[in-house]
Amino acid sequence: MATQQFVAVVLLACIALPTAPVWGLNITAILNGYPDYKMFNKYLSETKVCDEINARESVTLLVLGDGPMSSLVLDADQSLAGIKNALRLHSLLDYFDPRKLHGLTDGTTLTDSLYQAGGDAAGKMGNVNITNLRGGKVAFSSANPGGKYDATFVKAIKQMPYKLSIIEISAPIEFDGLFDTPSATNLTRLLEKAGCKRFAALIASTGVLKTYESAMDKGLTLFAPNDDAFDAKGAPDVKTMPSADLVTLLKYHALPVYNPKPSLKTVSRPLRTLASTASGKYNITVVTKGDDVALDTGVDKSRVAATVIDDTPVCVLTVDSLLMPVELFGDAPAAAPSPDDAPAPAPSVADASPPAPPPADAPSKAADHKELKASSAAALRSVGAFAAAVFSTVLL
Ligand SMILES: *[C@@H]1O[C@H](CO)[C@@H](O)[C@H](O)[C@H]1NC(C)=O
Ligand SMILES: *[C@@H]1O[C@H](CO)[C@@H](O)[C@H](O)[C@H]1NC(C)=O
Ligand SMILES: *[C@@H]1O[C@H](CO)[C@@H](O)[C@H](O)[C@H]1NC(C)=O
Ligand SMILES: *[C@@H]1O[C@H](CO)[C@@H](O)[C@H](O)[C@H]1NC(C)=O
DSSP: OOOOHHHHHHHHHHHHHHGGGGOOOHHHHHHHOOGGGGHOOOOOOHTTTTHHHHTTTEEEEEOOOOHHHHHHHHHHOHHHHHHHHHHTTTTTTTOOOOHHHHHGGGEEEOOOOOHOOOOOOOOOOOEEEEEEEEEEEEEEEEETTTTTEEEEEEEEEEEEEETEEEEESSOOEEEETOOOOOOOOOHHHHHHHOOOOOHHHHHHHHHHHHHHHHHHTTTTEEEEGGGGGSTTTTTTOOSSSSSHHHHHHHHTTTTTSSHHHHHTTTSSSSEEOOOOOOOOOTTTEEEETTTTTEESSSOOOOEEEEEEEEEETTTEEESSOOOOOOHHSSOOTTTTGGGGOOOOOTHHHHSSOOOHHHHHHHHHHHHHHHHHHHHHHHHHHHHHHHHHHHHHHHHH
């Protein structure tokens, strides 16, 4: 890195660090102060889009009164996943207050939204076009072909430069396909497609699939180990486990609530799983480091890898290893050095074939996460996100 760039990074970091606490806003609490947007706020919570907004450094939220919000809900066929798409499109990733809106260069601009940031929408799909119409009206539309200018500026609700701006608009911003969402109706098929065939077969043969399915109405977050996880060193042999233990193990892989990945990042306390007892046995703990989320079972930690589906209130995520509850597998870490783990003899260095990553990787990952205790996780998260932003800005 050039010296100038380095200096820029250090300077920016020094200037910005003291402002870190400002980022800890709570959009739900703020909107609670405005009863006109009660319905909008309710869906923001139900779909957990609030967690994504809270994690952002600069957002303009285009809110709707109960009338326009009801029509959005109808347009989405009441599908929570469809409503979630729309709410993400209404969350712009830039700060616009009335002055900035009325002073747009050339009278128009395109801006990114959370819809795009989800990675499930390509290119322009998540862009919102803001245009000054004649007569001082400001209109908002999807930048997709056929986007209509039904939505216009009504009033500014709250401005916190340059962190959060809340603006009421007159109608929902929509486009053809906005409400199309993948469906979680057949978990088995989803899991098979996502490389979790062995997990899919196990939940079917033990009947735990039914337990998952009956939780799906209210909320379900499923952590599915990929096929390789069953062969990893230290993984339990599911074929020889007593069946009651196996059922508990599989139930342990699901939460009875909807917690997509951005929301998992916000919890650092133990969460109930489908296996949890009243006394909190078989709870699981989330550990966050920057953009990485891992689950701590008390025995080991497993990285949350990919989102297979986010179909509010059901969410399926893959994990790198089986989640082994301390209640079943004791506190002897599976990853603890065993004779087999002793450093490989010298020839392996010269060996052309790459070493198998999972066993070698796991202990160091676990150690990384151990440094991070719940209390400092939030602060580190903000700083990490900021540092990432600075680096990408400087390196552009
Ligand atoms: C945000 O505020 C709401 C309402 O006051 C509260 O229920 C919720 O727990 C808060 N969320 C966070 C992340 O603090
Ligand atoms: C936004 O839409 C208006 C009207 O269709 C168009 O004239 C303008 O070029 C668009 N703005 C951008 C930045 O694409
Ligand atoms: C779900 O998908 C699996 C695998 O593709 C298939 O065997 C099964 O019949 C499907 N179940 C339903 C209820 O459609
Ligand atoms: C288990 O999780 C629930 C829900 O978060 C929590 O209320 C309870 O205190 C936890 N119990 C233990 C022992 O961690």
